[in-house]
Amino acid sequence: MSVMKKQKSSYHHGNLSESLLDAVDDIATKFGLEAVTLRACAKLVGVSPSSAFRHYADKRALLTSFATRALHQLTDSMARAKTDAQENSGDEFSAVSLAYIEFALAKPAFFRAMWREETIYVNDENYEAAVKLLSSFMQAGFAATIDDVDPNSFSSQELLAWSSVHGLAHLFVEGPVGKGMDKAQQMEMARGMIKSLADSLSSVKTS
Amino acid sequence: MSVMKKQKSSYHHGNLSESLLDAVDDIATKFGLEAVTLRACAKLVGVSPSSAFRHYADKRALLTSFATRALHQLTDSMARAKTDAQENSGDEFSAVSLAYIEFALAKPAFFRAMWREETIYVNDENYEAAVKLLSSFMQAGFAATIDDVDPNSFSSQELLAWSSVHGLAHLFVEGPVGKGMDKAQQMEMARGMIKSLADSLSSVKTS
DNA sequence: ACTATTATGTGAACAGTGATAACATTTGTC
């Protein structure tokens, strides 16, 4: 749907830069990130291959935009989980962590695209802002200031929290963990790990 | 050195399959994993591009072998750290964990190559065996049986340990954590997180 | 309303990529 080519003028597309991102989305979802090719995206949108360069300096810039969008999707999902937990008086930290892992399982190609230094421009300001916003949510359970989060000033506990949640997500997506399992089993595994994490963090806190 | 072309017969190379892995090593180290191209490897070894296909079914098979070798290098490094800790009566678990992260920082391209489902054959038996061996070392601090480690039967605490160490390594290599820091600072950060991890695990254990 | 300028899309090319197949050379075996 979102990738449909505009029929109006049949020359100017009208919204190509965004539609190309949708095409990356489609192809990455269906055939994996390695299958994302500039020509395939252009064909899917119904446009000539070279037209992409009017909107993105190169393929890497396109993938950077896609990664940025994926980061925002993940952050939105975490934000939803957080407010849900607040309303239902659940554990915010667990809810946010589970959302992180659930996203990786649901959209593995997106998760891969987010963290790939060699294929995106990690110094792009939008990308950096998206990462910063995301990382702030992993500090949410620690009453940190949401604004102005510096990935280098994480406390040991906060770093442990992000690392473990991120690490499990990555081991699910790229590694051997939970390989033959279905999503429900994997999420059960994640719940177990997060429980251990939350228990240990609180026990450290109160000690 | 290790990539040098044999001058003896000048037709048959003698040890091409291994030398190609050395070439991947060299190029990945110097120019990153994305720069690893079949032709570049062949040229470095001093051989025609198509000769690689006598030893590897395709590029993905070559990268799988390389990933497997990298996994063994990491495992060796962890094993060394473990025996060192034993001899010096240090903390085995911390030593092994630090070796994991140190490897990722020293050889980021190798670490990337290890965990990339779309560019290697994750069901290759040698790769699977190497992963299994590696994962067993992350259970080392928990007095688990070293043999016959099943990545799906990790306890919550064991999973937390592997996930957090792996996650931090990955956030260092592909993510925003420790970006402007030098290796010493990054390792200090890692020590902090591992300390938090070890503390919390032991506090859970004894509670 | 008409034109000039800018924005956007096209077509044809380029070098570099993984891969294949027919051919060449060496090594090993009887």
Next chain:
DNA sequence: GACAAATGTTATCACTGTTCACATAATAGT
């Protein structure tokens, strides 16, 4: 020494990202 298997080469293929000259459309200035 002949023959077969293993190993390396050459030529070629389709496909990739990218560029450049050109075509078309949208917009601004008068």
